[in-house]
Amino acid sequence: MTATPALDPPARVLLGPGPSPVHPRVYRALSAPLVGHLDPEFIALMERTKDLLRRVFQTRNTLTLPISGTGSAGMEACMVNFVEPGDRVVVAVCGLFGQRLAEVARRCGAMVTAVEAPWGEPVPPEALAAAVMKERPKLLAVVHAETSTGVLQPVAPLADAARECGALLLVDTVTSLGGVEVDVDGWGIDICYSGTQKCLSCPPGLAPITVSDRALAALHQRHAPVQSWYLDLGMIEQYWGQDRVYHHTAPVSMAYALYEALRLIDEEGLPRRWARHQANHERLVRGLEALGLSLPVAAPWRLPSLNAVSIPDGVDDLALRRALLRDWNIEIGGGLGPLKGRIWRVGLMGHGATAENVVLLLTALGSLLAAHGFSVRPGAAVEAALAV
Ligand SMILES: *Cc1c(COP(=O)(O)O)cnc(C)c1O
Numbered sequence: 001m002t003a004t005p006a007l008d009p010p011a012r013v014l015l016g017p018g019p020s021p022v023h024p025r026v027y028r029a030l031s032a033p034l035v036g037h038l039d040p041e042f043i044a045l046m047e048r049t050k051d052l053l054r055r056v057f058q059t060r061n062t063l064t065l066p067i068s069g070t071g072s073a074g075m076e077a078c079m080v081n082f083v084e085p086g087d088r089v090v091v092a093v094c095g096l097f098g099q100r101l102a103e104v105a106r107r108c109g110a111m112v113t114a115v116e117a118p119w120g121e122p123v124p125p126e127a128l129a130a131a132v133m134k135e136r137p138k139l140l141a142v143v144h145a146e147t148s149t150g151v152l153q154p155v156a157p158l159a160d161a162a163r164e165c166g167a168l169l170l171v172d173t174v175t176s177l178g179g180v181e182v183d184v185d186g187w188g189i190d191i192c193y194s195g196t197q198k199c200l201s202c203p204p205g206l207a208p209i210t211v212s213d214r215a216l217a218a219l220h221q222r223h224a225p226v227q228s229w230y231l232d233l234g235m236i237e238q239y240w241g242q243d244r245v246y247h248h249t250a251p252v253s254m255a256y257a258l259y260e261a262l263r264l265i266d267e268e269g270l271p272r273r274w275a276r277h278q279a280n281h282e283r284l285v286r287g288l289e290a291l292g293l294s295l296p297v298a299a300p301w302r303l304p305s306l307n308a309v310s311i312p313d314g315v316d317d318l319a320l321r322r323a324l325l326r327d328w329n330i331e332i333g334g335g336l337g338p339l340k341g342r343i344w345r346v347g348l349m350g351h352g353a354t355a356e357n358v359v360l361l362l363t364a365l366g367s368l369l370a371a372h373g374f375s376v377r378p379g380a381a382v383e384a385a386l387a388v
Pocket residue numbers: 018070071072073075097143145146147172173174175195204
């Protein structure tokens with residue numbers, strides 16, 4: 001009888017839409033000894049984690065903590081706690097994650113108005129403001145960084161319209177937090193969630209969220225109990241708060257990982273980290289252009305952490321991505337929905353947003369395209385990238 005193979009995953013260069021590369025210090029944190037989730041040491045770690053999360057979200061919100069679950073659990077928590085059946089919700093939809101937000105709101109019983117824009121563009125803030133004026137919703141929900149298209153949605157212009165109509169502003173920052181500026185208090189965001197495996201460079205498994213006092217007041221005025229017991233923020237708040245009332249068992253190792261990842265962000269400093277993401281995005285863009293490739297998203301809307309690249313005519317999407325993985329150990333993403341087969345998605349997230357990774361990808365992509373008969377010079381692409 002042959003033994004079941006040992007676990008032996010390859011060390012990939014993760015340049016797709018997530019998960020992103022993990023720093024060695026975060027791997028070490030994952031292997032630290034477990035303590036009980038009510039151990040005084042763990043409680044102290046939770047408190048420090050909440051402080052670090054407030055820094056990265058740029059907020060003073062008391063209710064700031066990681067939900068146990070991936071980014072989608074953060075999304076679901078934000079909807080199920082603040083939306084009751086019959087509530088009106090306005091959602092900006094210009095990609096897969098906007099669609100998912102709308103679907104989760106519908107499943108909470110909301111009357112959803114989707115304000116749409118073509119995939120590859122943001123939803124115009126004026127269109128959202130107009131919809132909010134007309135619908136007077138409980139909630140206006142937008143995706144800051146639309147990972148399916150590589151578009152950055154303007155958020156700062158939305159708060160005034162939301163406030164005027166008494167709507168709460170909910171923002172998905174899964175692919176922006178820790179890579180692109182997110183200013184929860186400065187932009188007037190009421191409810192915000194993220195995920196650990198994008199620009200925070202942790203494994204997937206936690207969803208940091210933050211909730212304004214205005215939103216908390218709305219939560220406390222609910223008519224019915226929150227439909228989801230597991231994602232009930234009132235109960236989770238008591239578990240993470242002073243009372244330490246047992247609700248569920250926090251995933252201790254993931255909490256270690258997030259803590260260490262947040263410390264790394266704190267050491268680097270947010271402005272430097274955003275500038276690093278921006279610089280490597282620009283390197284990648286210059287290099288791709290030198291390879292004759294184009295980006296479908298107009299320059300002002302491009303998301304530094306997730307770059308959409310048009311697949312040139314005559315290139316087999318799947319074959320090229322398989323060759324990248326097999327020959328170069330590099331993962332990039334394919335297109336979703338209407339963009340399937342039309343774009344690649346290159347993530348430069350967190351620990352992965354480096355000039356080395358840009359140079360490696362340009363070299364790999366250039367040589368594979370050259371092998372496919374395209375007249376490209378990978379060296380020229382590297383030079384163009386490094387000139388930034
Ligand atoms: C990845 C992602 C999510 C979902 O996160 P999971 O960790 O996959 O559940 C939600 N929103 C956006 C914008 C994302 O990129």
